[in-house]
Amino acid sequence: MSLTKEQLLDYYRKMRNIREFEETIHRENTTGEIPGFLHLYCGEEANAVGVCAHLSDDDYIASNHRGHGHCVAKGSDPRLMVMELYGRAEGLCGGKGGSMHIADLDRGSLGANGIVGAGAPLATGAALTQKVKGRDNVSVCFFGDGASNEGYVFEAMNLAVILKLPVIFYCENNGVGEGTGVDYAVGADSIADRAAAFGMPAKKIDGTDFFSVYDAMEEVVAHCRAGNGPYFVEAETVRFYGHFEGDPQKYRLKEEIDNAKLHRDCLKKFRSRVIEEGLATTEEFDSIDSDLVAAYKGYVAEAKQAAWPRPEALTEDVYITY
Numbered sequence: 001m002s003l004t005k006e007q008l009l010d011y012y013r014k015m016r017n018i019r020e021f022e023e024t025i026h027r028e029n030t031t032g033e034i035p036g037f038l039h040l041y042c043g044e045e046a047n048a049v050g051v052c053a054h055l056s057d058d059d060y061i062a063s064n065h066r067g068h069g070h071c072v073a074k075g076s077d078p079r080l081m082v083m084e085l086y087g088r089a090e091g092l093c094g095g096k097g098g099s100m101h102i103a104d105l106d107r108g109s110l111g112a113n114g115i116v117g118a119g120a121p122l123a124t125g126a127a128l129t130q131k132v133k134g135r136d137n138v139s140v141c142f143f144g145d146g147a148s149n150e151g152y153v154f155e156a157m158n159l160a161v162i163l164k165l166p167v168i169f170y171c172e173n174n175g176v177g178e179g180t181g182v183d184y185a186v187g188a189d190s191i192a193d194r195a196a197a198f199g200m201p202a203k204k205i206d207g208t209d210f211f212s213v214y215d216a217m218e219e220v221v222a223h224c225r226a227g228n229g230p231y232f233v234e235a236e237t238v239r240f241y242g243h244f245e246g247d248p249q250k251y252r253l254k255e256e257i258d259n260a261k262l263h264r265d266c267l268k269k270f271r272s273r274v275i276e277e278g279l280a281t282t283e284e285f286d287s288i289d290s291d292l293v294a295a296y297k298g299y300v301a302e303a304k305q306a307a308w309p310r311p312e313a314l315t316e317d318v319y320i321t322y
């Protein structure tokens with residue numbers, strides 16, 4: 001284990017922060033006060049945090065519809081994100097983006113995206129910017145197994161190879177795209193294997209294990225920063241909730257989810273390993289958990305009282321002025 005205790009507790013705090021964000025939204029959504037569709041990231045936290053651990057504000061990420069975790073991991077303020085989901089003026093995007101269009105350019109976060117797979121060309125374009133400007137920054141596209149079948153994802157992969165761009169295609173394979181199993185929707189045995197046909201190196205990793213993600217990404221990000229072109233990563237992971245909030249999940253058994261929560265929960269796995277190796281204590285982890293529970297109670301209470309956007313704000317921020 002090369003990570004210090006401080007780093008370990010920091011990465012745990014980030015993963016737990018995402019979990020608390022999502023559990024809070026799951027609970028509070030039942031009151032009907034959060035407008036729009038919600039797709040929760042619970043179970044997948046090790047991916048966002050293990051990837052973003054190697055990125056700075058000058059590196060870009062492009063997210064998808066399941067984007068809260070990516071945003072928190074890239075450093076966005078969760079208090080302002082909660083405000084945003086409640087549609088309030090103080091929200092990260094003035095309350096006008098909500099869950100599926102949340103973005104934070106100061107953190108290099110190009111935004112969540114309701115068009116499946118559309119982050120791939122965006123991240124590839126951002127990587128072209130990095131290359132043209134002569135920077136050693138990278139760009140990461142988070143997308144799902146469902147998105148991996150989209151034509152523009154393939155076009156982006158090809159362009160990234162021929163232009164030798166510093167972009168990482170990070171596929172979060174949670175086994176299901178809406179209600180369609182990956183075994184049905186993907187013709188090949190492995191999504192990662194497709195990368196070879198584009199001339200791109202690839203890795204397949206365990207996305208329920210923070211250390212597997214962290215170690216793999218250390219090498220992958222270094223490869224891209226050094227100007228060696230793009231990389232493809234397929235991370236096998238699991239989503240604990242439905243495709244969207246309200247999904248009756250007729251396509252999978254309750255036992256599958258219970259089993260995943262028991263054996264493939266990235267937070268539980270992280271805690272067990274770190275405690276077993278004597279690097280932190282149960283009390284230290286519990287204290288992080290209770291701090292976050294209290295923090296989110298405050299964020300929600302504040303958001304519910306916060307001001308709505310002014311009516312005139314509707315037509316502001318439509319076009320960018322350079």
Ligand SMILES: Cc1ncc(C[n+]2csc(CCOP(=O)(O)OP(=O)(O)O)c2C)c(N)n1
Nearest residue numbers: 066114115116144145146147174176177178
């Ligand atoms: C281009 C496009 N096609 C279809 C949809 C409808 N849709 C929204 S999410 C989704 C499933 C995406 O699955 P995946 O990429 O595996 O991500 P996950 O939801 O599993 O995180 C679909 C088909 C869409 N929003 N955009």
